[in-house]
Amino acid sequence: MGNTLVGTCSWTDAKLVAGGWYPPGRRDAEGRLRYYAERFPVVEVDSTYYGLPSERNSLLWAERTPDGFLFDVKAFSLFTGHPTRSAALPPDLRSLHSGRPGDPGLGDPGLLDELWRRFTTALEPLRRTGRLGTLLFQFPPWFGPDDRAEAVLRGWSRRAAGWPLAVEFRHPDWWRPDLRQASADLLTRLGMSTVSVDMAQSVADAVPPVDVVTSPRRAVVRFHGRSASWGSGSKEDRFRHAYTTDELAAWLPRLRSMAERAEELHVLFNNCCGDAAVRAAETMSGLLAAPAASRATG
Template sequence: MNIQCGTAGWTDKTLIACKRFYPRGCSTAEARLRFYASQFPLVEVDSAYYAMPSESNAQLWAERTPDGFTFNFKSFRLFTGHQTSPDVLPKDIVMALGSSPSTTRKKNLYYRDLPVEIRDELWRRYLEALEPLRRTQHLGAVLFQFAPWITRAPEDLAHVDECAARMTGYTVAVEFRNQSWLDEHHAPSTLAFLRERQLVHVIVDAPPDVTNRVHTVWEATNPQLAMVRLHGRNTASWNPGAGASAADRFNYDYSDAELGELAGSIRGIATRAAKTHVIFNNCFEDQGQRNALSMMGMLGASPHAPGDARP
């Protein structure tokens, strides 16, 4: 089975600070990525959620990783309905927004606030940033993790449709956060919606006893790719409050028993798609990396696809 495991990022501050994953002397951006790519075949670029990615960085990442190594990209937060500070937008975009009545003096912006021409330009730049990885066959899926307030309301369905249309020609994975998408009444129609558009349904593992998470549904909606994202099961830290980091929220170390249970489900879903991506998002210190390596051992997965060159 073609199952690839990796983590959500490789430069988290707590990961570097713990000094357990990267070997001594591995202290530059290039060295860290090269080492990471020697351990895993897959990584998720989570920084693309917080700020617009750059073409120059993508070019460097393509050059520093072996053939067969895959980058999944998170969509920029503005596209997924999240509040976005103007401070993270390109300066020329901010200047252009200064003359728009709908955006002037707002602390946070939403997608609906932007003039159409600004939206078009942001999408153009986002796709431009992906091109070096796409051209070198390093690009996997682009993940749209929609905000918790994106529901099955008609205007939200239309927004998901727009994102899919903007990404025509790319592999697009969708992770919903609102329970309405995959509850017992709506799961069949949501999965049908994804299948019709060849969007990848993201299977989520998260604390089972919290309400602000999507239901876990082990289904594949794209024959080419299935995706599982593991957020940990830390109920106490799931809603950490304002100012908390992702490491605070997803601080969880999966036990071998939990990983073994998940491995069985992953093997099952892997029979329904050509490839399966397993991303550990429990990004506190080296927990994600350790758990991903353990999962690879359980699944018999290799850090390299057959025939790939090592860095």
């Protein structure tokens, strides 16, 4: 069975910092990360979705975490075709970008190549110190399965050769029963890990919970919460959900099956509203550590 690492999709969320989970004296940038890394073995970096990372931050993150700690890093928004403000790009590259959303990976290849070079250069300290987990490519809801989408994925597979990529689809058709195997086969051929999700199944275009493993190296599950406001409302509305123990325990068979098929399984909580994500991660860690007999009788 592979190694299962549980964590959250942010350690710097303002509501978490203000909520009291970090003790006094551990609420500055260095103290927060060190405190978090004492309790969880993995975290997701989401700031890299909004702007390119910096090598300085990567160096600091590596210095402030123990050996074996991993950072999963979210891909820059332009890489996945999300709307991206020109101001989010380095000043010398802004003239090459229209600022409008487009087909992910099908924009100016020279711009994408240069952004990718800078993105990965900034992350090299994490890679060099063994702290880079995976690069998360979260594609938008309009990125459905078709020939153009497959071309995008193939393009990123070539550009990112040698880097660990994980793909989260927000369009539910990728995991429709009649397309599920073809989607899994495509990611397997491209050497990309599948990101499975937990979310409210009552909302429109909900992505189904699957336990697909497409890379023997790593599998990823992201728990988004089960808010009925997914896809609408404020960010807090979309992610406001406190997982119950029963909701988390229902995932244990899936997680254990995935862990048997991958060297490493990352279980990340994205319900970052107050301290809901860290509390859910703590509960899931306890459930996974509990002997099977006690889970069955508890």
